[in-house]
Amino acid sequence: MTFGEKIKKIRNEKGLSQQELGKILGIRQQTVAQYEKAPYTPKYDTVRRIAKALDCPINALVEDETIFQRNDVADSLLYGGVIARVSDNMAKLTLEAMSKVEEYTKDLTKIPEYQKDPETPPDEPPKD
Numbered sequence: 001m002t003f004g005e006k007i008k009k010i011r012n013e014k015g016l017s018q019q020e021l022g023k024i025l026g027i028r029q030q031t032v033a034q035y036e037k038a039p040y041t042p043k044y045d046t047v048r049r050i051a052k053a054l055d056c057p058i059n060a061l062v063e064d065e066t067i068f069q070r071n072d073v074a075d076s077l078l079y080g081g082v083i084a085r086v087s088d089n090m091a092k093l094t095l096e097a098m099s100k101v102e103e104y105t106k107d108l109t110k111i112p113e114y115q116k117d118p119e120t121p122p123d124e125p126p127k128d
Helices: 003-013 018-025 029-037 044-054 070-090 095-108
Strands: none
Touching: 003 029, 003 044, 018 029, 018 044
16 A cells, blocks of 8 residues: 555545645645655655644554655654744744744853753754
8 A cells, every 4th residue: 555545544534534634734635635646655754744644653654664764754853843843933923022032042052051962963862
């Protein structure tokens, strides 16, 4: 069964239309239809977002998760999570408030306990 066929099957089991799934994902119904028809598996971040929207594990959509490059998975998990949530929150703020957040982040970079260890490779999370 292809990735698209799995999306369609799980979407139907959840009682969701393509339009409803698209609304959850923030995409058009036509894009959901394209994913369901496509013979390929999209990038990891897209798969992760679809799995989250369908409330299912990624391995329900993809049989072999090793098809994704390690850096893509790390970027999605590290930056698709925290940074995406910060970005979503920023979008709800006024321009003045956004400027304050920018100032706060600059201040935080000067505090030693919040600085990332320069020895930490870019594809690994910082050490606690």
